[in-house]
Amino acid sequence: MRMIGDVTRAALLAASLLLAPGAASAQQGVRVGLGAPTLSFLPIWAARALDTFKPQGLTVSVASLPGDTAALAALDAGDIDLAAIGTDALLRAAAKGQPFEMVYTVMSKVTAQLVVSPAFLKRTGVTAADPLPKRLAALKGALVGVTSLAGTQENAARWLAARGGLDPKADIKVAQVGSPVAVQAALEVGRIDAFVLSPPEGYNAEKAGTGVVLVSLGEEFPLLARQPYLVLVAKKPISDQTAALITRTVRALRAAGAAVVAKPEETAAAIQKPFFAKASPDSVAAAVKAMASGAAGGGLDAAGVQNALTFAEEVGAPYGRGTDAKAAEGELWTNRFVAAADAP
Numbered sequence: 001m002r003m004i005g006d007v008t009r010a011a012l013l014a015a016s017l018l019l020a021p022g023a024a025s026a027q028q029g030v031r032v033g034l035g036a037p038t039l040s041f042l043p044i045w046a047a048r049a050l051d052t053f054k055p056q057g058l059t060v061s062v063a064s065l066p067g068d069t070a071a072l073a074a075l076d077a078g079d080i081d082l083a084a085i086g087t088d089a090l091l092r093a094a095a096k097g098q099p100f101e102m103v104y105t106v107m108s109k110v111t112a113q114l115v116v117s118p119a120f121l122k123r124t125g126v127t128a129a130d131p132l133p134k135r136l137a138a139l140k141g142a143l144v145g146v147t148s149l150a151g152t153q154e155n156a157a158r159w160l161a162a163r164g165g166l167d168p169k170a171d172i173k174v175a176q177v178g179s180p181v182a183v184q185a186a187l188e189v190g191r192i193d194a195f196v197l198s199p200p201e202g203y204n205a206e207k208a209g210t211g212v213v214l215v216s217l218g219e220e221f222p223l224l225a226r227q228p229y230l231v232l233v234a235k236k237p238i239s240d241q242t243a244a245l246i247t248r249t250v251r252a253l254r255a256a257g258a259a260v261v262a263k264p265e266e267t268a269a270a271i272q273k274p275f276f277a278k279a280s281p282d283s284v285a286a287a288v289k290a291m292a293s294g295a296a297g298g299g300l301d302a303a304g305v306q307n308a309l310t311f312a313e314e315v316g317a318p319y320g321r322g323t324d325a326k327a328a329e330g331e332l333w334t335n336r337f338v339a340a341a342d343a344p
Contacts, residue, residue, distance in 0.1 A: 027059045030249050032232075033075065035068035035085040038180075039276065039287050040111050040198045040230055042295040044084060047256035049270035055255075056248040067148075072100060075235050081245060083233045086152055087308050090233055091319045094332055102300060102333040104232035104250050109294040110224035110311075111198040112156050114215040115205050116142075120193040121212060128214055135214050136164025145177040145192035153196045155315035160196075160215065162314075187211050199287035200279065207283070218294065227307035228300060228333075243337070250341040253298060260295045264288050300335045302326040 030053070034041060044062065047053060053060045063080065065071045068089030075083040076098070084106055093100055121127065126138040139161050146153040158168035166172065175192060177183045180201055186192045188210040195201070195211075205211030218224045232253075234246060260267050268288040272281050306325035313323055319332070329335075 027054070027057050028245065028248075029059050029061060030082070030245055031061045031063070031080040032249075033071040033080040033083045034062060034064045035071040035083065035089065037064040038198060039200065039271075039284065040291065041084050041106055042260060042288065042291050043106055043253045043257045043298070045271045045275055046260050046267050046295070047252050049274060050256055050259055050267070052252040052255040052259070053249075056252045058245075058248055058252060060249075060252075072098070072233070075100070075233065081234075081242065082249065084230065085233060087228050087231050088152055088155070088312060088315075090231060090332075091309070091312050095319050099236040100233050101236050101238070101331070102228060102231045102305075103234045103238075103246055103337050104253060105228040105230075105298050105300055105304070106232055106253070107230035107291065107294045108228060108297045108304065109218035109226060109291075110156075110221075110229050111291050111294060112153070112196050112217045113199065113202040113213045114157070114160060114194060114196050114217070115187070115202045115211040116194040116214045117187050117190065117192075117211055118209070119190060126214070128212055132215070132220055133164060136160055137166065139164055139194070140166050140171045141173075142193040143173045143175060143191075145175055145183045145186050145195045147177065147179060147183060147197075149174065149176045156196045156217065157194070159311075159315045160217075163221075184208075184210070199290045200283040203283050203286040203290075216290075223307050223311055227304050227311065229294070229308075243340075246337045247340045250298065250337050254338075254341060257295045257298055260288060260292050264292050299338045300333050302329065305329075305333050 032044065039045065048060060048062065065074060068085040071083040071085050072089065072093055074080045090100055090102060120142065124138040126135055144157040154174045157172060157174060161172045162168040177186045177192065180197055183195045183197065184201065184205060187195060187205065202213040206213060234242065265285055268285040269281065272279060272284040276284050302325045305328065309319055309323045309325055312319060
């Protein structure tokens with residue numbers, strides 16, 4: 001893999017220093033790189049807000065990097081210990097023979113939602129209460145805004161079009177708009193008809209009256225309801241020292257995930273103030289509630305990984321080494337760190 005550039009590495013180190021909690025000399029540091037600073041990485045935000053790393057003797061440094069590829073480059077260069085990214089990015093890297101392995105599921109369902117404008121609803125005559133096939137068929141001719149081309153959002157939009165009986169390449173158009181804020185603005189002024197983003201973007205659009213959640217992918221498709229959607233990735237080979245660090249990190253994330261499920265409102269409040277101060281407390285609370293079930297697990301198994309491989313194949317981003325998840329255990333993914341973290 002091409003090594004991360006000097007500028008990006010300097011930004012990574014600066015971000016790590018800025019985002020790290022107070023240093024504790026008696027504790028070991030763990031460096032995590034985020035492919036995107038979105039709330040979808042819910043257990044990581046919760047673990048930081050609730051400081052579930054501390055009981056594990058860890059001090060965490062989190063750096064937000066410009067995309068999953070940059071996070072993997074930082075991991076490859078040794079600038080971080082673990083990368084938190086989308087599974088599709090890992091599959092693309094692994095298909096090229098790059099030495100990465102899934103070690104934990106940060107989000108175990110696809111959290112993305114298809115949000116459309118009121119003008120789109122009026123033009124097509126469809127509503128959020130209509131049967132799913134009708135809602136998907138209404139996408140014909142739609143212009144979908146994305147933060148970047150050829151990524152997860154575009155793949156999901158075209159996959160939805162195909163599920164509606166449409167030609168995923170010809171029957172919808174996709175335009176790169178920019179950040180989620182820019183995407184929201186484009187929907188509001190009618191530059192685009194729809195977008196595919198995770199909470200709280202759908203909630204924010206509905207609250208502002210600029211959009212309606214038409215499809216929640218992880219709620220309406222069994223294939224997407226149980227699979228490693230966002231994952232923690234380590235570089236192979238994994239040394240005994242790194243394995244111990246991963247196990248302790250997994251314990252911290254498991255504790256945070258349990259808190260999200262048990263006390264979603266309290267956890268949302270703890271996350272919002274330090275990390276999402278510009279977002280309204282109610283939007284963060286709504287997002288946490290919507291994604292809580294996906295933050296509860298963390299374990300990896302052949303059935304869930306199989307769903308991810310199948311989805312990747314269907315959206316045109318195949319793993320490239322077959323679609324047998326069980327055969328890929330120990331190479332593409334492992335659950336040994338979760339098992340070690342759960343051991344008495």
